[in-house]
Amino acid sequence: MTEQASVSTQQIVEKVWLSIAERRLRPGVQLKEGQLAAIFDVSRARIRQALTALEREGLVTIIPNRGAFVCHPSVDEARDVFAVRRSVEACVVERIGTSITKADVTRLRNHVAQERIASAKDITTDIIKLSGGFHLLLAEISGSDFLFGMMRDLISRTSLITAVYRNTARFNCGPDEHDEIVEEIAKGNFKRAAALMEHHLEHVETELDLREVRDISHDLRAALA
Amino acid sequence: MTEQASVSTQQIVEKVWLSIAERRLRPGVQLKEGQLAAIFDVSRARIRQALTALEREGLVTIIPNRGAFVCHPSVDEARDVFAVRRSVEACVVERIGTSITKADVTRLRNHVAQERIASAKDITTDIIKLSGGFHLLLAEISGSDFLFGMMRDLISRTSLITAVYRNTARFNCGPDEHDEIVEEIAKGNFKRAAALMEHHLEHVETELDLREVRDISHDLRAALA
DNA sequence: TGATAGATAATTGTCAGCAATGAGCGATTC
DNA sequence: GAATCGCTCATTGCTGACAATTATCTATCA
Numbered sequence: 001m002t003e004q005a006s007v008s009t010q011q012i013v014e015k016v017w018l019s020i021a022e023r024r025l026r027p028g029v030q031l032k033e034g035q036l037a038a039i040f041d042v043s044r045a046r047i048r049q050a051l052t053a054l055e056r057e058g059l060v061t062i063i064p065n066r067g068a069f070v071c072h073p074s075v076d077e078a079r080d081v082f083a084v085r086r087s088v089e090a091c092v093v094e095r096i097g098t099s100i101t102k103a104d105v106t107r108l109r110n111h112v113a114q115e116r117i118a119s120a121k122d123i124t125t126d127i128i129k130l131s132g133g134f135h136l137l138l139a140e141i142s143g144s145d146f147l148f149g150m151m152r153d154l155i156s157r158t159s160l161i162t163a164v165y166r167n168t169a170r171f172n173c174g175p176d177e178h179d180e181i182v183e184e185i186a187k188g189n190f191k192r193a194a195a196l197m198e199h200h201l202e203h204v205e206t207e208l209d210l211r212e213v214r215d216i217s218h219d220l221r222a223a224l225a
Numbered sequence: 226m227t228e229q230a231s232v233s234t235q236q237i238v239e240k241v242w243l244s245i246a247e248r249r250l251r252p253g254v255q256l257k258e259g260q261l262a263a264i265f266d267v268s269r270a271r272i273r274q275a276l277t278a279l280e281r282e283g284l285v286t287i288i289p290n291r292g293a294f295v296c297h298p299s300v301d302e303a304r305d306v307f308a309v310r311r312s313v314e315a316c317v318v319e320r321i322g323t324s325i326t327k328a329d330v331t332r333l334r335n336h337v338a339q340e341r342i343a344s345a346k347d348i349t350t351d352i353i354k355l356s357g358g359f360h361l362l363l364a365e366i367s368g369s370d371f372l373f374g375m376m377r378d379l380i381s382r383t384s385l386i387t388a389v390y391r392n393t394a395r396f397n398c399g400p401d402e403h404d405e406i407v408e409e410i411a412k413g414n415f416k417r418a419a420a421l422m423e424h425h426l427e428h429v430e431t432e433l434d435l436r437e438v439r440d441i442s443h444d445l446r447a448a449l450a
Numbered sequence: 451t452g453a454t455a456g457a458t459a460a461t462t463g464t465c466a467g468c469a470a471t472g473a474g475c476g477a478t479t480c
Numbered sequence: 481g482a483a484t485c486g487c488t489c490a491t492t493g494c495t496g497a498c499a500a501t502t503a504t505c506t507a508t509c510a
Contacts, residue, residue, distance in 0.1 A: 044462090045494065049277075052274075058374075066461090076368075077369065080316065083316050084316060088309060095305070144301060146298075149283075269466095290472060291492080292491070452509105454508085454510100455508085457506080458505075460501105461503090462500085463500070466496100466498105467496095468495080470491105470492085470493075475487085477484105477486085480484100
């Protein structure tokens with residue numbers, strides 16, 4: 001049976017997540033269940049599961065009896081997410097120091113290599129996936145399911161924040177700074193790796209335009225004009 | 226219509242959460258959908274929602290085609306949760322400094338007063354609810370939905386960890402240390418409040434028995450003997 | 451002309467029944 | 481006697497249909 005039964009919930013979540021991260025789905029847009037069910041050719045029940053998962057990750061807000069809408073994170077929330085990320089990722093790097101293997105270092109280097117390829121070819125989809133994937137890979141290597149799950153949520157939220165507040169065309173969570181971090185880890189210099197990570201996250205945050213307070217309704221009207 | 230339509234999903238989540246925190250539901254126990262549906266007199270669909278919510282909060286693990294089981298957090302996970310809590314709660318206290326009102330201080334003092342009453346009367350249920358509720362109230366006052374949601378998860382996880390690894394009869398997340406934190410906040414001394422919070426969390430963690438590695442299967446066999 | 455109330459359409463929420471998967475148990479065979 | 485195969489039963493997963501809620505449109509009235 002080469003026939004695929006149906007699209008899994010996780011696949012739907014990933015597709016929608018990518019659409020949001022790529023700005024194809026703008027904040028405020030309603031994600032109607034019937035519509036999505038038709039697009040993915042699955043039952044509404046599965047869509048509903050996907051939407052609750054997306055809500056947990058902070059990408060959509062579900063208003064009872066109204067529906068699911070793409071979130072519009074505030075500037076304050078953006079700062080909070082980055083603040084927590086700095087702490088959690090420091091935790092991750094610290095934990096990696098206790099259990100890392102040579103195979104793990106290889107995986108990290110391969111990942112950064114892939115990032116370089118995507119960056120060189122300028123494939124936006126891959127760049128987004130891989131830049132988040134790097135941080136997720138670190139969490140995976142840390143061996144803590146809890147930290148992994150937490151990072152998954154934080155990265156999803158960061159993706160949305162980046163989609164909303166990024167003003168440059170280029171992505172700042174690039175392979176160069178990732179590479180430096182990996183090399184410090186490879187040397188066993190975890191304190192320095194953690195410091196580099198913190199600097200990296202600060203860099204990503206400062207490149208965002210987190211000054212102005214954007215009005216969602218204004219954006220909608222402008223889009224419709 | 227005084228007739229209540231049916232129990233809400235949130236109520237089910239809270240009841241199950243409390244049962245786990247009070248050790249009435251031990252790690253490894255399966256939470257069967259039909260069973261719960263009969264107990265709460267609701268449809269299985271509602272139970273399913275509650276179980277996914279409990280999974281998100283780290284209280285149960287859902288194994289596909291198998292069912293939902295009460296989690297058994299590892300010692301490492303327990304330490305990770307506390308490490309992240311220290312960072313996030315420091316963030317919360319810091320944020321409170323920017324927006325707190327007199328009414329908020331009153332709410333905090335009232336809450337601690339309730340904690341004292343529950344502690345004096347030795348009502349376990351209230352003690353558990355209120356001690357977690359204090360930290361949740363701080364997050365609420367911080368005004369950040371993101372931090373609030375994060376604290377909600379972390380407190381749920383901490384409740385489970387406490388249920389598993391607590392060896393003393395008494396709860397350590399008590400009103401005295403909470404009171405000190407509130408008074409420092411009232412004085413506008415947020416740096417010191419944050420330090421007290423960190424100390425408080427360290428205290429709670431050290432009172433747990435996080436040395437031994439407990440074997441879940443052993444516990445089950447012992448319980449059945 | 452603007453606002454309001456009612457009717458209509460669309461969307462979400464819920465439920466009961468059916469299909470599919472996995473666990474437990476007994477029979478069979480080596 | 482031990483392991484394996486197949487059957488039975490309990491439990492989960494899914495689908496479709498129905499009920500409830502909300503948004504939209506239209507007609508009426510001040």
